[in-house]
Amino acid sequence: MASQDPVSPSHATFDLFVHAQSCKEVKHHFAELCMQLDINPEDFRTFYIKLKERLNYWKAKALWTKLDKRASHADYQQGKACTKNKCLVLGAGPCGLRTAIELSLLGAQVVVLEKREAFTRNNVLHLWPYTICDLRGLGAKKFYGKFCTGSLDHISIRQLQLVLLKVSLLLGVEVHTGVEFQGLIEPSGDNGWMAKLQPGSHPASTFQFDVFISAGGGRFVPDGFKHKELRGKLAIGITANFINRNTAAEAQVAEISGVARIYNQKFFQDLLTETGIDLENIVYYKDATHYFVMTAKKKSLLKKGVIKQDYSDAEKLLAPANVDYEALYSFAHDAAYFSTGGKLPDLQFVENQPGRPDAAMFDFTCMHRAENASLVRERRGKKLLMALVGDCLVEPFWPLGTGIARGFLAAFDTAWMVRSWGMGVPHLKVVAERESVYQLLSQTTPENTSKNYAGYSIDPKTRYQRVNLSSIHSNQVRTVILYLLNR
Numbered sequence: 001m002a003s004q005d006p007v008s009p010s011h012a013t014f015d016l017f018v019h020a021q022s023c024k025e026v027k028h029h030f031a032e033l034c035m036q037l038d039i040n041p042e043d044f045r046t047f048y049i050k051l052k053e054r055l056n057y058w059k060a061k062a063l064w065t066k067l068d069k070r071a072s073h074a075d076y077q078q079g080k081a082c083t084k085n086k087c088l089v090l091g092a093g094p095c096g097l098r099t100a101i102e103l104s105l106l107g108a109q110v111v112v113l114e115k116r117e118a119f120t121r122n123n124v125l126h127l128w129p130y131t132i133c134d135l136r137g138l139g140a141k142k143f144y145g146k147f148c149t150g151s152l153d154h155i156s157i158r159q160l161q162l163v164l165l166k167v168s169l170l171l172g173v174e175v176h177t178g179v180e181f182q183g184l185i186e187p188s189g190d191n192g193w194m195a196k197l198q199p200g201s202h203p204a205s206t207f208q209f210d211v212f213i214s215a216g217g218g219r220f221v222p223d224g225f226k227h228k229e230l231r232g233k234l235a236i237g238i239t240a241n242f243i244n245r246n247t248a249a250e251a252q253v254a255e256i257s258g259v260a261r262i263y264n265q266k267f268f269q270d271l272l273t274e275t276g277i278d279l280e281n282i283v284y285y286k287d288a289t290h291y292f293v294m295t296a297k298k299k300s301l302l303k304k305g306v307i308k309q310d311y312s313d314a315e316k317l318l319a320p321a322n323v324d325y326e327a328l329y330s331f332a333h334d335a336a337y338f339s340t341g342g343k344l345p346d347l348q349f350v351e352n353q354p355g356r357p358d359a360a361m362f363d364f365t366c367m368h369r370a371e372n373a374s375l376v377r378e379r380r381g382k383k384l385l386m387a388l389v390g391d392c393l394v395e396p397f398w399p400l401g402t403g404i405a406r407g408f409l410a411a412f413d414t415a416w417m418v419r420s421w422g423m424g425v426p427h428l429k430v431v432a433e434r435e436s437v438y439q440l441l442s443q444t445t446p447e448n449t450s451k452n453y454a455g456y457s458i459d460p461k462t463r464y465q466r467v468n469l470s471s472i473h474s475n476q477v478r479t480v481i482l483y484l485l486n487r
């Protein structure tokens with residue numbers, strides 16, 4: 001039988017790129033591949049075509065088949081819908097990268113800025129069935145062989161970012177890490193909209209764009225957008241990642257896909273009696289790490305010495321100075337040990353920074369949601385379409401696992417909006433349509449969205465069961481746009 005091993009240096013580099021396990025390695029092997037094949041990654045318009053022509057490797061072909069299938073969707077108009085558009089995406093989290101992929105398929109020039117140098121988040125995300133189907137369609141399984149095998153429906157943030165980074169680069173997206181976005185620079189002279197960056201001399205600081213997508217996560221709200229705060233009763237989350245040695249014994253331990261107090265009183269009562277730990281719920285996923293996330297009761301955290309002093313203000317309560325980290329590690333360890341029936345006897349924390357166990361406590365009492373998803377600004381005759389995606393649009397409620405599902409829905413909706421923008425639809429209509437679709441986002445569940453996952457595209461009608469693209473009229477968004485035009 002003929003050997004299937006790579007026969008040329010570029011084949012070997014492609015394999016290294018596909019299997020790279022850090023952001024740095026991905027970028028390094030990608031640069032090497034471009035050099036070996038003599039392709040300039042900045043030629044975004046022809047990059048993917050040249051790559052396919054020059055990398056005649058069976059493993060790569062299997063991936064091209066997948067990407068070509070996606071790219072051939074009529075919505076993208078053969079990559080010509082947005083050829084005149086230049087898009088700046090802030091944030092290389094899952095939602096920023098997923099949006100960037102769609103924008104590049106539409107034919108736009110896409111630049112992504114990420115302030116971190118490394119992808120380090122081990123926390124594991126639950127995926128809705130449609131997101132699994134979507135990621136398979138982008139070749140996730142080729143980049144990460146273990147992706148959602150069997151009944152697994154989760155992936156670590158880090159691994160998801162790596163998959164999406166690789167796809168983005170192959171499609172000609174420019175991704176810059178270690179560069180912080182600090183604000184927009186208004187057009188002046190011949191220059192259009194640009195970004196103020198740190199470091200200021202970064203090459204991307206000369207990039208002029210007409211579309212700005214903020215995917216900066218959590219509380220990152222660009223100028224011009226307003227957030228609503230939804231305040232619930234105090235909710236304290238704890239995450240913990242333990243080393244997975246992938247032994248047979250570890251493989252036997254059952255995951256806990258979500259157990260809440262109201263459904264299993266006895267489990268939580270026994271946990272309290274045996275350990276003094278009082279929880280509302282707990283989730284355990286076995287991924288690259290043993291990942292636990294739980295909601296803990298304040299009284300129990302105080303009693304166990306995790307929180308030093310009681311305050312009514314959640315920010316003060318969970319301020320680092322008020323947390324005893326050794327006690328937090330014991331708390332997370334004991335909860336993990338008990339909830340897996342002691343079957344993970346050697347629970348050792350993953351270190352996220354040298355010497356720092358990967359365990360964190362966070363407050364999710366307040367959830368933020370942007371009042372609107374898009375805006376148009378105009379200065380000196382130059383219009384800028386602005387949009388929010390991911391957590392900075394709607395902060396997810398982690399026990400429902402809505403982060404990636406709603407994040408990707410918003411990424412597709414945003415791409416649909418940019419498509420209209422690129423095709424010359426009047427800007428009031430573009431924004432009105434986006435806001436009409438945005439009305440639906442917070443109510444979406446796996447049950448009330450279309451089950452035809454293979455039919456999902458950036459067109460909202462393929463995903464939402466009942467969508468009225470003109471439920472908000474152009475004249476209702478006129479005030480927002482005019483207000484911004486005049487600021």
Ligand code: FAD
Pocket residue numbers: 090091092093094095096097113114115116123124125126127157179180181182215216217218220237239293362389390391392396398400401402403404405407
């Ligand atoms: P992020 O992942 O936060 O990415 C934003 C990126 O922007 C970051 O990389 C950041 O460095 C970068 N950035 C920020 N500011 C700047 C700047 N000025 N310049 C340059 N770069 C910048 N979701 C699920 O779907 N399922 C789950 O089961 C789930 N569980 C969760 C459990 C916990 C404990 C938590 C806290 C969240 C959970 N989520 C879950 C939510 C999920 O993590 C988020 O929805 C997801 O990571 C959001 O992706 P994002 O791209 O919007 O933002």
